[in-house]
Amino acid sequence: MAIQPIRIFGDPVLRTKAKPVTTFDKELRRLVKDLTDTMLDAPGAGLAAPQLGISLRVFTYNVDGVVGHLINPDLSLTDEEQDGPEGCLSLPGLRFDTKRAHGVVAKGFTMYGDPVTIEGTELLSRCIQHETDHLDGIVFIDRLDRETRKAALKAIREADWGDGPAPTVRISPHSTFGSAR
Numbered sequence: 001m002a003i004q005p006i007r008i009f010g011d012p013v014l015r016t017k018a019k020p021v022t023t024f025d026k027e028l029r030r031l032v033k034d035l036t037d038t039m040l041d042a043p044g045a046g047l048a049a050p051q052l053g054i055s056l057r058v059f060t061y062n063v064d065g066v067v068g069h070l071i072n073p074d075l076s077l078t079d080e081e082q083d084g085p086e087g088c089l090s091l092p093g094l095r096f097d098t099k100r101a102h103g104v105v106a107k108g109f110t111m112y113g114d115p116v117t118i119e120g121t122e123l124l125s126r127c128i129q130h131e132t133d134h135l136d137g138i139v140f141i142d143r144l145d146r147e148t149r150k151a152a153l154k155a156i157r158e159a160d161w162g163d164g165p166a167p168t169v170r171i172s173p174h175s176t177f178g179s180a181r
Contacts, residue, residue, distance in 0.1 A: 024113035035060040048134035059131035073108040077101035
């Protein structure tokens with residue numbers, strides 16, 4: 001078991017677009033194992049490599065008892081939206097209702113370089129979108145409406161892990177998902 005520390009909101013790696021994986025080797029398989037072990041220990045429904053300080057396009061998920069991973073994801077989203085509570089292991093203890101696409105088709109690769117397609121709705125869709133956002137330097141609070149984002153930033157400032165003034169965040173259209181807590 002290789003549980004790693006999870007980077008907390010404010011760490012610059014969480015705002016950096018991750019690099020595509022180009023080498024499918026033993027190191028990548030170790031990263032997937034570390035991500036999986038850390039996610040299950042947290043416990044969380046998903047965890048992206050940048051949350052461990054590694055700027056690569058890799059994430060793991062644990063939704064409805066199915067544990068998996070995806071490398072270099074490319075998403076197609078449905079037009080139908082869902083709205084529901086979302087949290088993030090990098091923003092411990094915080095949850096806010098966030099809009100996301102109801103369904104997703106995610107294409108990418110396994111840790112062995114084999115092509116894979118994952119289709120999901122509801123929580124799996126939310127999870128895949130949330131984790132892919134991490135790979136693009138987007139945190140779920142960026143997808144909140146203006147008033148909810150304002151409340152989220154206040155909660156971050158007041159959190160025992162949120163030292164000092166809240167950072168500036170981008171406004172984005174959708175969001176929902178993160179921690180299983």
